[in-house]
Amino acid sequence: MFRIEDVEHGYDDRMVLRGISVELTERRIAVIGANGSGKSTFARLLNGLLVPTRGRVLVDGLDTRSEGRAVRRKVGFVFQDPDVQIVMPTVAEDIAFGLKHRGLSKKDIAARVAEVLAEHGLASLSERPAHLLSGGEKQRLAIAAVLALEPECVVFDEPTTMLDLRNKRRTTEVIRNLAEQVVVVSHDLDLLSDFDRVLVFDEGRIVADAPPSEAVAAYLDLMAPC
Numbered sequence: 001m002f003r004i005e006d007v008e009h010g011y012d013d014r015m016v017l018r019g020i021s022v023e024l025t026e027r028r029i030a031v032i033g034a035n036g037s038g039k040s041t042f043a044r045l046l047n048g049l050l051v052p053t054r055g056r057v058l059v060d061g062l063d064t065r066s067e068g069r070a071v072r073r074k075v076g077f078v079f080q081d082p083d084v085q086i087v088m089p090t091v092a093e094d095i096a097f098g099l100k101h102r103g104l105s106k107k108d109i110a111a112r113v114a115e116v117l118a119e120h121g122l123a124s125l126s127e128r129p130a131h132l133l134s135g136g137e138k139q140r141l142a143i144a145a146v147l148a149l150e151p152e153c154v155v156f157d158e159p160t161t162m163l164d165l166r167n168k169r170r171t172t173e174v175i176r177n178l179a180e181q182v183v184v185v186s187h188d189l190d191l192l193s194d195f196d197r198v199l200v201f202d203e204g205r206i207v208a209d210a211p212p213s214e215a216v217a218a219y220l221d222l223m224a225p226c
């Protein structure tokens, strides 16, 4: 589904991704690597939140540079910090927000919101001010709001980093049960243990691209104290 061709990306003049050419067709793909190795930048390129300084990113043949809107319909993005993502005052309004932009009728929006709230264990929180939710509840809301739009693929940027153990397990289960393609940036080696493919980033390059056990071994080597 994703075709990344000769991509480089820089902020100002500093290159943080180099020589990235990869096709991502597997259903569950993880991205690991040290802090600052370019994982979030790579993730943001996948749905056109960023367009690459050089090269191109295609999603089902759509170039993120010229077809950003269509790409973002296909590819949902869950940020590391749910506060970045929650835009409306209440839980129900936040879920409805994206649906309104899809031109659904009021009745269809209400039905879809109720369905999504129930699916994600948020029904009892529907009128709650979103900013007063716990960290785990906020993450659940952020994920629910993205899934409400029925993307074909979901990119998660460190979805469990800010969570306690119970919410981490819960989020891991949600991701495991998704039928859609997922690309997950994570340091959580449990989460990615049954993934199809793992990319290891180091200083802006992919230095390993393998099934989990092999990729994790490469990552642990990389992280070993000198």
Ligand SMILES: Nc1ncnc2c1ncn2[C@@H]1O[C@H](COP(=O)(O)OP(=O)(O)O)[C@@H](O)[C@H]1O
Pocket: 011, 012, 016, 033, 034, 035, 036, 037, 038, 039, 040, 041, 042
């Ligand atoms: N918006 C930005 N402006 C300038 N530099 C950035 C920006 N975002 C990230 N960087 C820099 O790019 C490098 C890679 O960052 P990032 O992709 O966030 O890595 P990771 O997610 O692996 O920690 C880091 O050195 C970071 O400081």
Ligand SMILES: [Mg+2]
Pocket: 039, 040, 041, 157
């Ligand atoms: Mg990051």
